[in-house]
Amino acid sequence: MNFKSVLFLVLCITLSTNSAFAQVKNEREHRIRKSQFPEQALTLVKEKLANARRIRFYKEIDSSKISYEAKFKKDRLQYSVKFNAKGKLEDVEIIIKPVDIPNDAYSKITTYLEENFIKYKIRKIQQQYITDGDNVDQTLKEAFQNLMLPSIKYVFLINGKNDNGSEKFEILFNSEGKFELMKNALPPNYDHVLY
Numbered sequence: 403m404n405f406k407s408v409l410f411l412v413l414c415i416t417l418s419t420n421s422a423f424a425q426v427k428n429e430r431e432h433r434i435r436k437s438q439f440p441e442q443a444l445t446l447v448k449e450k451l452a453n454a455r456r457i458r459f460y461k462e463i464d465s466s467k468i469s470y471e472a473k474f475k476k477d478r479l480q481y482s483v484k485f486n487a488k489g490k491l492e493d494v495e496i497i498i499k500p501v502d503i504p505n506d507a508y509s510k511i512t513t514y515l516e517e518n519f520i521k522y523k524i525r526k527i528q529q530q531y532i533t534d535g536d537n538v539d540q541t542l543k544e545a546f547q548n549l550m551l552p553s554i555k556y557v558f559l560i561n562g563k564n565d566n567g568s569e570k571f572e573i574l575f576n577s578e579g580k581f582e583l584m585k586n587a588l589p590p591n592y593d594h595v596l597y
Contacts, residue, residue: 442489494545510579
């Protein structure tokens with residue numbers, strides 16, 4: 403094999419592995435009434451909602467599952483508590499700013515974004531606490547105390563421009579800033595708008 407064919411082979415493998423990381427997730431979220439929210443989930447977060455403001459309940463439907471979210475503002479932070487269809491806690495997310503991420507982790511994240519996008523704009527950053535299923539109370543306690551733990555994840559919602567054009571992405575990084583997962587994000591659901 404000559405140099406050009408080896409270079410072409412390496413380029414093909416690189417492009418195919420980069421596109422394998424991006425997943426399309428057909429996810430739609432719409433607001434629901436408190437009475438439509440799973441009772442078990444509501445019971446779990448009821449005490450956390452005591453001093454909360456702007457409490458909203460959502461049902462999220464994607465291609466593989468249904469989940470529910472309670473979004474609210476408490477102690478100057480915006481929370482999103484996510485449950486599966488049976489009302490079991492999946493994760494807690496807090497909207498944060500870049501200054502809330504340790505410098506080493508944030509520099510690794512920005513390096514990843516600069517290497518994989520021609521141009522990008524960060525729309526939202528979330529700090530995510532994922533429950534292991536057994537320790538629900540511990541996960542809620544850690545999230546509401548906003549603890550910096552090795553188990554947390556960072557979710558970056560970005561507008562990114564690459565060779566395929568401009569798209570919206572949801573990218574997951576671990577607490578050290580290491581890339582874990584990238585999904586194409588769909589625009590919000592505007593089914594309620596009548597023309």
